[in-house]
Amino acid sequence: MSKTENQSRKIFEQKVIWGDFFPSLPGNYYYMFFKNYCWKVKLKVGKIIRKFVAEDGRNIIFRTPKWEDLDDFVDLINSLVDEKADIYVTEKVTRAEEAKWLQEVIAHLERDEDFFLVAEIEKKAVALAEFKIKGGDNEHPVGAIGIIVKKDYRNLGIGTEILKTLLEQAVFFGLQKMTINVFATNKRAIHVYKKVGFIETGIIPERHFRQGKIIDEIILTIKLPKLNQS
Numbered sequence: 001m002s003k004t005e006n007q008s009r010k011i012f013e014q015k016v017i018w019g020d021f022f023p024s025l026p027g028n029y030y031y032m033f034f035k036n037y038c039w040k041v042k043l044k045v046g047k048i049i050r051k052f053v054a055e056d057g058r059n060i061i062f063r064t065p066k067w068e069d070l071d072d073f074v075d076l077i078n079s080l081v082d083e084k085a086d087i088y089v090t091e092k093v094t095r096a097e098e099a100k101w102l103q104e105v106i107a108h109l110e111r112d113e114d115f116f117l118v119a120e121i122e123k124k125a126v127a128l129a130e131f132k133i134k135g136g137d138n139e140h141p142v143g144a145i146g147i148i149v150k151k152d153y154r155n156l157g158i159g160t161e162i163l164k165t166l167l168e169q170a171v172f173f174g175l176q177k178m179t180i181n182v183f184a185t186n187k188r189a190i191h192v193y194k195k196v197g198f199i200e201t202g203i204i205p206e207r208h209f210r211q212g213k214i215i216d217e218i219i220l221t222i223k224l225p226k227l228n229q230s
């Protein structure tokens with residue numbers, strides 16, 4: 001292989017792994033090259049997990065993230081910062097910061113290390129959720145959930161359905177327990193978490209200071225069933 005050929009393969013490999021080289025490739029494949037071998041690998045980005053109809057009748061697609069979500073994600077997280085939502089992030093992100101984060105997300109997704117879910121309405125990513133494996137051991141892994149829904153799309157049942165879907169996926173990952181941390185002031189979030197089966201298992205008093213108020217953090221936990229292998 002010539003030097004130029006080698007270089008272009010390298011660039012191709014790097015770019016395609018992040019999904020921005022041929023974003024419209026049917027079936028979302030990328031190609032891995034090693035010596036004279038080439039593998040066609042199915043990407044886990046943009047994979048549709050399920051579809052459902054929101055309470056206002058709009059069709060929602062739940063899928064894994066893809067590179068083209070970048071601008072929607074910047075818009076989503078910054079809109080939550082603007083409204084001073086009860087989340088950890090308080091500073092707006094730049095497109096470059098979000099791109100770096102999204103690269104990591106896609107890499108984790110491809111390696112089945114963590115799981116990320118997007119709610120898409122009318123071709124726009126309006127909610128983002130994830131679970132990360134945060135504790136336990138190989139036999140008893142424990143996950144932690146994060147979830148955000150854009151303001152105009154709340155109270156439509158999206159958050160509830162996202163959580164149910166994440167928990168289903170967590171069972172496939174073999175997770176035995178899932179936790180979620182929430183500001184004690186976030187009554188809607190706490191309501192939704194309890195609705196899907198989480199119970200309060202802890203409290204970190206005076207964990208946050210926001211807009212002149214000291215706020216506790218609540219920890220909620222759910223035990224997950226074991227996947228029946230038979």
Ligand SMILES: CC(C)(COP(=O)(O)OP(=O)(O)OC[C@H]1O[C@@H](n2cnc3c(N)ncnc32)[C@H](O)[C@@H]1OP(=O)(O)O)[C@@H](O)C(=O)NCCC(=O)NCCS
Pocket residue numbers: 080085086087147148149150153154155156157158159160161181182183186187188189191192195
């Ligand atoms: C919390 C969040 C994920 C929930 O998602 P959602 O799509 O709005 O949730 P749903 O539409 O499925 O359900 C909302 C439920 O909360 C209830 N609710 C709304 N406001 C409420 C309040 N102030 N107190 C208690 N319950 C409330 C609704 O009645 C509904 O309950 P029901 O289905 O039993 O009638 C979403 O509101 C959000 O992203 N908020 C901002 C970011 C955030 O707080 N993320 C969580 C950080 S831990």
